[in-house]
Amino acid sequence: MSIVVQKYGGSSVADAARIVNVARRIVDTYEQGHSVCAVVSARGDTTDELLALAYEISPKPPEREMDMLLTTGERVSCALLAMAIDRLGKEAVSYTGSQAGIITDTVHGKARILDIRAFRVEEALAAGKIVLVAGFQGVSTAKEVTTLGRGGSDTTAVALAHSLGADVCEIYTDVEGVYTANPSLVARARKIDAISYDEMLEMAASGAQVLALRSVEYARKYRIPIHVRSSFAEADGTWVREEGDAMDVEQQLEQPIIRAVTYTTDEAKVTVRHVPDRPGVAARVFSALAEAHVNVDTIIQNTSESGHSDISCTIPAEDMPSADKALRRIVEELGALSYDSDDSVAKVSIVGAGMRTHPGVAATMFQTLADRGINLDMISTSPIKISCVISKDRVDESVRALHTVFGLDDDCIYPETADRERC
Amino acid sequence: MSIVVQKYGGSSVADAARIVNVARRIVDTYEQGHSVCAVVSARGDTTDELLALAYEISPKPPEREMDMLLTTGERVSCALLAMAIDRLGKEAVSYTGSQAGIITDTVHGKARILDIRAFRVEEALAAGKIVLVAGFQGVSTAKEVTTLGRGGSDTTAVALAHSLGADVCEIYTDVEGVYTANPSLVARARKIDAISYDEMLEMAASGAQVLALRSVEYARKYRIPIHVRSSFAEADGTWVREEGDAMDVEQQLEQPIIRAVTYTTDEAKVTVRHVPDRPGVAARVFSALAEAHVNVDTIIQNTSESGHSDISCTIPAEDMPSADKALRRIVEELGALSYDSDDSVAKVSIVGAGMRTHPGVAATMFQTLADRGINLDMISTSPIKISCVISKDRVDESVRALHTVFGLDDDCIYPETADRERC
Secondary structure, three states: OOEEEEEEOHHHHOOHHHHHHHHHHHHHHHHOOOEEEEEEOOOOOHHHHHHHHHHHHOOOOOHHHHHHHHOHHHHHHHHHHHHHHHHOOOOEEEEOOOOOOEEEOOOOOOOOEEEEOOHHHHHHHHOOOEEEEEOOEEEEOOOOEEEOOOOHHHHHHHHHHHHHOOOEEEEEEOOOOOEOOOOOOOOOOOEOOEEEHHHHHHHHHOOOOOOOHHHHHHHHHHOOOEEEEEOOOOOOOEEEEOOOOOOOHHHHHOOOOOOEEEEEOOEEEEEEEEEEOOOOHHHHHHHHHHHOOOOOOOEEEOOOEOOEEEEEEEEEHHHHHHHHHHHHHHHHHHOOOEEEEEOOEEEEEEEOHHHHOOOOHHHHHHHHHHHOOOOOOEEEEEOOEEEEEEEHHHHHHHHHHHHHHOOOOOOOOOOOOOOOOOO | OOEEEEEEOHHHHOOHHHHHHHHHHHHHHHHOOOEEEEEEOOOOOHHHHHHHHHHHHOOOOOHHHHHHHHHHHHHHHHHHHHHHHHHOOOOEEEEOOOOOOEEEOOOOOOOOEEEEOOHHHHHHHHOOOEEEEEOOEEEEOOOOEEEOOOOHHHHHHHHHHHHHOOOEEEEEEOOOOOEOOOOOOOOOOOEOOEEEHHHHHHHHHOOOOOOOHHHHHHHHHHOOOEEEEEOOOOOOOEEEEOOOOOOOHHHHHOOOOOOEEEEEOOEEEEEEEEEEOOOOHHHHHHHHHHHOOOOOOOEEEOOOEOOEEEEEEEEEHHHHHHHHHHHHHHHHHHOOOEEEEEOOEEEEEEEOHHHHOOOOHHHHHHHHHHHOOOOOOEEEEEOOEEEEEEEHHHHHHHHHHHHHHOOOOOOOOOOOOOOOOOO
16 A cells, blocks of 8 residues: 655645645545545644744743744644544544654754654554644654754655655645746746756745755655645646656656746845955855854855955845854954945746756846846856846846746646646 | 642633743742742633634544644643743743653543653752643553643642642632632632641532642642642632641631532433332442443432332533433333433532531521522532532522521621731
8 A cells, every 4th residue: 555645734724624625635545545644734823823922921932942832833733634534534643743753853943853763653554544743843862842943844744755655745735836936926927747856956945935945855865756736726736856757758858948937035145345365264254154053045255356355145134133243253353344234135046957958048047137127246056046136126027037038938827727728 | 949839720821921920920939949840721711712623623523632632722831931931030941741751541531640750850850940841631651642631730730749749739820719609609708728638629529619629639648738829919828738737726726617618500410210119220320320421429319109219310411411321221221210300400518527526517508598498409418518409590599698607708898808807
């Protein structure tokens, strides 16, 4: 019997009616002859409500207690879902992350999974039960309750799929799959039928919200096929898997150069000015930021003038307070002039494995933006991705223009209707 | 260093302001040089909200999942309280019932505590930390999350007080202590300064809500002094302890015959009519009810007429559906005429160790009710308690009359004000 791991996000279990809907989907899968293990997120806004409660009491709540607090959200939705499945006449059992054997390190708030000891899950599946696991959480090697941080439930699902030897990890969400661009920004965005791990990884890293970066990394490492789909529709969504595994020949033949256009607006640009131009200086700046747990993204170093240069980089806007402290110290230590930060920036990226074999993609991107008078602040590239840092107020326009230029527009405004045929 | 176990009820932690108030009380006790372990209930109406969610999904949710769901309530209030204490500059750590080593049997919804393995609590206390434990819950011998049923947090607190060798178990609530009668019914009710385990046990069993029956049984068995007091006031509340341990001599000299008047309105009376009057028949009726997990209270058997009699008893109104099934079977099996039930009854009780040495107490009670034309349906007694089953609509009047007749009235309407002196 094949094992299917499913993951349901917060919007899929937001109220009683949706929970019953999810229960039906799970029972359907079970009745098709699969063993089902479903990972469940907290209902709708539960996590935000719990956070608000905590901050009402303390501006800086201890992280251990924050984890004790937040993990209740998934536990509630898991138990409710088990009740709904029971009512449909199937036996279900819900487990906390700890009971499901999700073993993590001891970093509260953003723990990493070290091991999966899913004995109880395996036993329950073997006994013919449907298993529900609270996502986003685990138990640390110090026996403390931990949370996995943003997108943690996706990671729980992929890790369990690997540990249980599942055939597929289905990620249910409130959109129909992975799109060529954010559909709420680009009306002509199309759903992508299949995408490689590498492309999905670049998309998640450059702003696509549908899958958490860590879960894609995990799936890529262990080659777990992911199927991203809507919990409100029956149609296939987007398959994430090995390059070349595409579902149909037609799609392979038509492999696009660019798969998607992504963007982020939650970054800030910091610049350390007039840094002495000697070996080890850049290393010193970025090791200081790393020590402050600041994730640095794009980096640029201006040409040296009279033995000095400027060093700029982008960081997550939320890391700005930590970065601020580290940079203040660095400016003094290196005898730099000053540093400044700019949170009016955004990053627009194009992602596609096809660009490896198609020269001129970068030029097309830069020209498209230049034609619109959009200034490029910084540029960073990987073999399958090009990112430009631009002004935040030009993002929407840039994304739409790039989506058109690289041939991603669907001619139909509602591309996912069943009777779609290039209308 | 002495150990103090405190328990805070749901109303004491209902919102952020109250949680901060409780945190201050705990820190005060800590700063007086005590080790503090506090057991915390779910905030205000949390449990009712979770129950409503569950019943929205299923009319009969599986009990295991109900326990998974409900136990999140105490976990939330515990974590929030830990944050509030942290903000006051003291180190606090919250534990679930499972983490605190509350080991129970496997009966979901009303598990009994089998053992306390509070190693983590002991270690944390020894390290100078304030420990918070989620009340009402434990982990079963089958490693499942369980709840202890109504009043479970009181029981958690008393059991932990015993296990930790605490000097006292303080039960914080929204009233000032144990009263001679329900103060919302009897304006002249007085707070009781000290009461014996036996009396408190009879009071809890006959309707006093302030302490859960099981927690009193536990305290009595292990001689744990309980101090019931208000979380909104500083004054002493009610001490529950060994008879003769009364706080001051004056009180001993003035020991009242009757300690309190209690009542319940959530009982139903069932009568099996025209039962053959032969040995073993009553046993058969009550073993059938016991098998259906119905708690039988007062029992009465009418005088036999022509080889047949009627058997009546009172049961909790909520057990009526289970009783119904059992009695239907019994009527058939015994060849009885029929059975009927009456939920318009109530039970009024007087409790007091003093009645052991004062004859005529029962007569006074019956006469008081007779004078008001109140009919006695059933009577049951223990050495320190007399209960009468009467019509539900005469309860308020009966309680007030008995409170006056037995000299319990305070002359002052607000007896608990600090400047009270028999005004």
